[in-house]
Amino acid sequence: MINLFNILKLAPSCSGLLSGAIFDCENPPVPGVRKRAIIGSIDAIADKVFDPLNPLLLTSIVMKSGLQMFEFDGAKNSILPSVTLREGTNANNYGHVLGISIFELGSDQKLNIQNMASDRMFAIIENANDSSLGDSIFEVYGLGGMEVNELERIPTDPDTLGAYVLTMQTPESYGGEPQIPVSYDAGGFEATLAAIEILLAPAVP
Numbered sequence: 330m331i332n333l334f335n336i337l338k339l340a341p342s343c344s345g346l347l348s349g350a351i352f353d354c355e356n357p358p359v360p361g362v363r364k365r366a367i368i369g370s371i372d373a374i375a376d377k378v379f380d381p382l383n384p385l386l387l388t389s390i391v392m393k394s395g396l397q398m399f400e401f402d403g404a405k406n407s408i409l410p411s412v413t414l415r416e417g418t419n420a421n422n423y424g425h426v427l428g429i430s431i432f433e434l435g436s437d438q439k440l441n442i443q444n445m446a447s448d449r450m451f452a453i454i455e456n457a458n459d460s461s462l463g464d465s466i467f468e469v470y471g472l473g474g475m476e477v478n479e480l481e482r483i484p485t486d487p488d489t490l491g492a493y494v495l496t497m498q499t500p501e502s503y504g505g506e507p508q509i510p511v512s513y514d515a516g517g518f519e520a521t522l523a524a525i526e527i528l529l530a531p532a533v534p
Contacts, residue, residue: 400529
């Protein structure tokens with residue numbers, strides 16, 4: 330199977346402007362994301378399938394046997410995804426950034442956090458569920474592999490509730506991301522939710 334992500338990684342987009350955009354004042358976008366992040370290791374991905382007509386639409390993620398993604402609960406504004414353009418000499422790339430707070434403080438979670446700091450990860454984020462988003466209610470950040478570049482815990486900080494605050498992003502040393510976060514749609518909202526539940530359980534052969 331052709332991996333469109335690898336193709337895009339090798340060459341910048343040369344197609345140019347494709348269409349305009351409208352602002353629907355009766356149905357404007359709703360800012361915000363659901364208070365959870367679904368995070369997995371890049372090395373745990375067995376396969377990715379993209380729409381044949383749109384390389385920014387991911388329709389399937391398959392994990393390697395026995396591996397899975399994990400859900401990190403948030404509170405208020407503790408899930409902070411963002412994307413920025415990184416202008417290069419010959420080609421542009423994009424910086425995918427995800428900030429999360431981890432409110433579990435036990436030793437098992439400390440070990441998990443320390444392991445995350447040496448892993449390369451990707452994440453599924455659920456945007457505010459409104460009709461203006463179409464097939465982009467779910468987006469995937471970091472298909473090039475994000476790494477933790479900031480980690481802090483201030484036990485006395487009332488704003489963070491003493492949580493571990495992590496920021497991860499795709500390192501520029503890897504060439505960044507070749508595209509903005511892709512949409513993830515496995516066949517509609519309910520079907521995508523069901524697909525995510527499958528990703529949250531160990532994959533079977």
